[in-house]
Amino acid sequence: MFELHEEHGLHVHFITNQFVDVNRARQLATQAGWGRIHVTRMPSERTGYLGKYLSKERPECLHRWRLWAGFGKAWEWTKVKDVIRKTLFSRIYEACKQWKKWIGRGRFFERMDFVRRVMILTIENGWHPGTGPGGLSYADCSNEVLCRV
Numbered sequence: 001m002f003e004l005h006e007e008h009g010l011h012v013h014f015i016t017n018q019f020v021d022v023n024r025a026r027q028l029a030t031q032a033g034w035g036r037i038h039v040t041r042m043p044s045e046r047t048g049y050l051g052k053y054l055s056k057e058r059p060e061c062l063h064r065w066r067l068w069a070g071f072g073k074a075w076e077w078t079k080v081k082d083v084i085r086k087t088l089f090s091r092i093y094e095a096c097k098q099w100k101k102w103i104g105r106g107r108f109f110e111r112m113d114f115v116r117r118v119m120i121l122t123i124e125n126g127w128h129p130g131t132g133p134g135g136l137s138y139a140d141c142s143n144e145v146l147c148r149v
Contacts, residue, residue, distance in 0.1 A: 004059045015042070088129060092119050095130035099138040 001013040012034065014025070022039045029037045093115045096102070102111060118138075122129060132141035 002062065004062060088122070089115065089119055091129035092122060095138055 001015070003011045003013065005011050014029075019041075020028075025039050026037060093111075096111070096115050096118060121127070121132075125133070127133070128135070131137055
């Protein structure tokens with residue numbers, strides 16, 4: 001991902017879905033003509049960090065530029081749709097999706113609202129994601145319990 005800094009120009013975030021040895025990363029950077037690089041492992045819990053850069057306002061000089069892309073032949077590219085951040089919300093969403101047999105994008109906002117309400121019930125009642133009272137799966141709970149949300 002490209003980010004423009006006033007102090008030092010173009011800043012590139014290079015993120016992969018697998019480990020890349022620091023020496024290999026430096027070799028790739030040299031081949032690409034980049035300057036100094038800093039390599040660090042990013043824990044999966046920090047994936048929200050990516051959103052910060054993807055959602056930033058673009059400077060005028062980067063208008064119409066594609067700010068990120070897959071490249072290289074050494075590994076399979078990761079598509080945005082395949083990026084999954086495991087959170088309480090995402091685990092509850094997946095359980096609701098299976099329970100309600102959701103497919104496609106229909107009624108997206110209704111689904112999000114429903115999942116948020118189930119998440120609140122989960123927190124308030126100390127349930128585990130995907131289960132309601134007594135540890136029953138969402139599908140096995142009475143509609144009154146989960147559908148009251």
